[in-house]
Amino acid sequence: MSGTIVIKIGTSSLTQPATGNLALSTIAGLVEVTSKLRHKGYSVILVSSGAVGVGCGRLHLAERPTELAMKQAVAAVGQGRLMRIYDDMFTTLQQPIAQVLLTRFDLVERSRYMNVFRTFEALLNLNVVPIVNENDTVAVHELKFGDNDTLSARVASLVDADWLFLMTDVDQLYSADPRSNPAAYAIDRVENIDQLTADVASAGTQWGTGGMLTKIEAAKIATAAGVRTVIANGRNATNILDVIAGTGISTVFEPQPRPFNARQRWLAHGLVPAGQLYLDDGAVRAVRDRGKSLLPAGIVEIDGEFESQAAVKLCDRQGAEIARGLVNYSSADLQQILGQKTDAIPGILGYAGTETIVHRDNLVLSSTA
Numbered sequence: 001m002s003g004t005i006v007i008k009i010g011t012s013s014l015t016q017p018a019t020g021n022l023a024l025s026t027i028a029g030l031v032e033v034t035s036k037l038r039h040k041g042y043s044v045i046l047v048s049s050g051a052v053g054v055g056c057g058r059l060h061l062a063e064r065p066t067e068l069a070m071k072q073a074v075a076a077v078g079q080g081r082l083m084r085i086y087d088d089m090f091t092t093l094q095q096p097i098a099q100v101l102l103t104r105f106d107l108v109e110r111s112r113y114m115n116v117f118r119t120f121e122a123l124l125n126l127n128v129v130p131i132v133n134e135n136d137t138v139a140v141h142e143l144k145f146g147d148n149d150t151l152s153a154r155v156a157s158l159v160d161a162d163w164l165f166l167m168t169d170v171d172q173l174y175s176a177d178p179r180s181n182p183a184a185y186a187i188d189r190v191e192n193i194d195q196l197t198a199d200v201a202s203a204g205t206q207w208g209t210g211g212m213l214t215k216i217e218a219a220k221i222a223t224a225a226g227v228r229t230v231i232a233n234g235r236n237a238t239n240i241l242d243v244i245a246g247t248g249i250s251t252v253f254e255p256q257p258r259p260f261n262a263r264q265r266w267l268a269h270g271l272v273p274a275g276q277l278y279l280d281d282g283a284v285r286a287v288r289d290r291g292k293s294l295l296p297a298g299i300v301e302i303d304g305e306f307e308s309q310a311a312v313k314l315c316d317r318q319g320a321e322i323a324r325g326l327v328n329y330s331s332a333d334l335q336q337i338l339g340q341k342t343d344a345i346p347g348i349l350g351y352a353g354t355e356t357i358v359h360r361d362n363l364v365l366s367s368t369a
């Protein structure tokens with residue numbers, strides 16, 4: 001019955017909305033539930049926001065800073081304070097914890113991705129609860145997760161988790177933001193996230209980053225990787241135990257069958273695509289329906305500048321993503337050979353490269369394809 005659970009808790013749950021001070025009883029509840037899950041045999045990873053919010057409280061700032069350097073400085077103040085509180089509380093329950101700070105870059109390169117994976121594996125084998133946040137202080141704009149919802153989903157995909165809990169300041173996902181739309185109704189279960197019609201456009205709280213939008217994005221990433229995903233209220237962490245027991249108020253997103261091995265999970269969720277290849281209908285069918293590699297003849301257009309072995313999206317003519325993978329040619333070379341027969345490549349480029357543009361082994365279909 002045991003498995004791996006990733007719990008993401010947002011700033012809006014960790015802090016008091018009125019004062020910005022830490023919500024100590026909420027954190028204590030989360031620590032207690034985490035410890036209970038550990039005793040039941042689950043491995044638990046916490047993804048905790050709050051560095052910027054707690055840093056603001058410590059520095060008596062009334063608003064979340066918008067300037068990058070300022071945000072990074074404030075996060076450096078808050079992160080240490082946050083970890084100290086977690087460590088104090090977990091220590092009272094004899095539960096060791098570890099701080100893991102990630103940037104998007106750590107999941108892009110295969111060797112770094114595997115390193116992060118092995119570190120999590122070692123920590124969980126040591127019965128430690130890793131507490132993850134984005135490394136806000138060093139993350140550069142272009143390679144930021146930007147929000148901890150999608151960070152937690154990528155971590156859940158990385159460790160092949162059974163559950164991802166997105167704990168926030170509303171009980172459930174609603175058909176629209178319940179703060180501004182009193183007629184919004186609660187959604188208990190989402191079988192197919194691609195058919196979800198809820199309005200999640202509003203920005204959320206002052207301290208949170210992405211509102212509901214990034215939670216839905218996270219649920220898409222996690223369910224596509226086979227992780228059952230839950231949105232629930234973080235003020236009462238016992239919700240997690242109830243949801244696992246099949247009761248409790250929440251929104252549960254059903255996972256898709258686990259289609260991915262570890263390498264495919266990296267291809268699907270670790271990489272940051274540097275460009276797009278647009279395919280004709282025959283190539284779309286070959287890649288999507290017949291499990292073929294992509295050949296130059298089926299490419300009608302490309303977008304972006306990239307080197308060989310970069311990650312790219314494979315799209316149909318309308319731009320809908322059907323797959324992503326590692327490309328065998330740079331964008332400059334590809335411009336010259338797109339639409340051509342494979343045996344024309346050496347004559348055009350002056351060297352005999354590989355026959356395929358994206359090999360089947362380096363390609364993973366997108367969940368909506």
Ligand SMILES: Nc1ncnc2c1ncn2[C@@H]1O[C@H](COP(=O)(O)OP(=O)(O)O)[C@@H](O)[C@H]1O
Nearest residue numbers: 010011012168174176177200204205208211212
């Ligand atoms: N359809 C919706 N259902 C529920 N909440 C929504 C919806 N659309 C927007 N929201 C807003 O999203 C907020 C939660 O996001 P956020 O403040 O970023 O929280 P966190 O800090 O937990 O990540 C809610 O307080 C709510 O106002």
Ligand SMILES: N[C@@H](CCC(=O)OP(=O)(O)O)C(=O)O
Nearest residue numbers: 011049050051052147148209
């Ligand atoms: N890494 C940032 C949190 C980013 C974030 O996603 O915040 P939230 O929307 O509150 O989950 C921090 O620790 O302040």
